[in-house]
Amino acid sequence: MDKLTKVSIFPLIRQVSLRVSPLIIRLPVSANQVTTTSLLAGVGACWYLAKGTYETTLTGALLFLIYYILDNCDGEVARAKNQSSEFGEKYDTFVDWVVHAGFFGSLGWGVAQETGQNIWLWLGLFGAAGGSINYLTGIYIDFRFRQHLGEEYDSTGRSHHDEAPAPKGVKQWTVFILRELLRADFCFIVLFLALFDVTWFLLPTAAVGAHVYWMTQFIRGARDYHV
Template sequence: MAQTLPKPTKTLSLDTAVILASSGGVPSTGRGAEGSSPFRQVAGLSVFQRAVFTLQRAGFSQVLVLAGEEEDELRRLLKDDPRLFIPVRWRPTREFPPEEPKTWHALAGEVEGACLVLGGHLVFTGSLAELLREQVRNGQTALVVSSAGDHKATRGTGAQNLQSSPADGSVADMLIVPAGWLGHCGGTGAGSPGSRLLIGEALRSTPLPGLLDQALVNGGLRTVATSAVSPHWYQEVRDAPGATRVENLLLRSLTSELDGVVDRYFNRKLSGTLTKLFLRMGLSPNAITIVSMVIGLMSAACFALGSYTAGIIGALLFQFSAIVDCCDGEVARLTFTESPFGAQLDITADNIVHMAIFAAIAWAQYASHGEWLSLALGLCAVAGVAGSQWLVDRARRLRRSGWSQPDQAGRSNALLSHIANRDFSLVLLAFAVTNTLDWFLRLAAIGSNIFWVLLAWITRPSAPARV
């Protein structure tokens, strides 16, 4: 007679993940073997590193790793890594074989609440890990995360992806099991023959499918359906084509809410190729920021020459600089190397380029026409950008410490989103093509000063809240 699984007496939390590093595909055949899934590189990180950092970013407080002969090399991947601040606990499979129930009985004592169990061959989004934690907090005690193929893909988010039972043909590669159930593991196998739930290779030899079959019988099992068209996805990485596919998915997910029209439909389409190149070269996000700034300064040098052709070349170089400027953030997010210094460097480099371009156009106009007005307009534009830089730094400090008025936060964030918008590059190109850079200089002188005045007004200490 089937055993009855204990019902949790309180709301559970999902803070622990168990990675089956030895079940991820082709066995390792030497130090860091490329054929072994946990070691395969995807967007600058190994699959194993990416899993650990994604779990950490999603709020998990510890990771347990069941590893075989690859343990030493996996340890080296994380050793002294400043990005890692949660404990990673190692359990050698010679002492904790994943196919043995006693292993899971032992792990039950190391888990509070529920645990996420997954193979070492998976890449998944942080939003999926956050969704799973939310579902457990909302009272879902047993979950399987399945992929049903694109023809059954669900585009919803959150609870819209939650199904009462597994769909036909769905494959489960990630499981969430309450800690109290782990002590009831017995036997092995991929579940009952009539089960509609297909267990993925990494989990198939563990005793966990039997627990899930029992939960399915008792009506306590739910499925989170995922696909590549959902923001909550996971993908297997077992070979080079799989790594390339997942890398492309990760790049497509790197859009920002601050992206303008040019970023969404042009810059991001091209920056992905450069981002892959920079990752293979091992360039840091800050180094890419400097590359973007140097290209921008080359653009300013072209504008200073004053000819129509030089202006077109300058505008195209500035557009190229804007594309490269997308890459520093993409590399930072892909490699979990975002930093306050990097964000500050990015803004400062952008403003240095803008000031150089405004000054170069002003000089070219003065050299061509001998009008002091051009120099005055250039000075106004440069001063406007410098004032904006100071106020943007101040607004960012206020945002970190907390606004005195909620209304200030909304208006300031709306205004700051415009300074991160790269549509400005297309505007400059249009003025260069139409040979009206003198009018661009006028608009820049006016616009940059209007911006800092508005930001100064919004962030003033005495700004009242709207009622």
């Protein structure tokens, strides 16, 4: 636990992962293996969400929560075991894309099957497309900056600051809340909606929000914030 960073109450998922990571650190597993396990949990979540019933959606939401916990744990394990690497960072980002794109597509499929209305599938696919554009845009931006800065470039923005910069003003706070806080604790939103059988609400929201999200990458300093 010595090498695990102390954090404020938000994001809530970090409060969970900081208690799980010390247990994982004692196991003979690498950070990348934790990432792979999170991928399996995420794919399992998508499988259950695609079935569309209340019970399977709730099961999918719980697996999605496990994915989020492990997704936070892999970085904490990497830092504690000195296993941080460029491959690990890219692998983690790839898994995030696969799971989130799959999440919206599977949720849309499940709701469409349950209601008989294909509009829900299209909304889910549009949300998944937004997540895919965000992933590819991030790769492109990283490539351009790496060409310009070489080894000095840090895609996380962490190396440029001793501490994460505090957002100032309405625009910076809006970007911070959208890109960091809501994203980090998205699993709890999903679980809450699943309990009340209203996860369909995420589909029209994501159909717009996922595209707003990738556009914020072009706001100056947006990638400097992290939680």
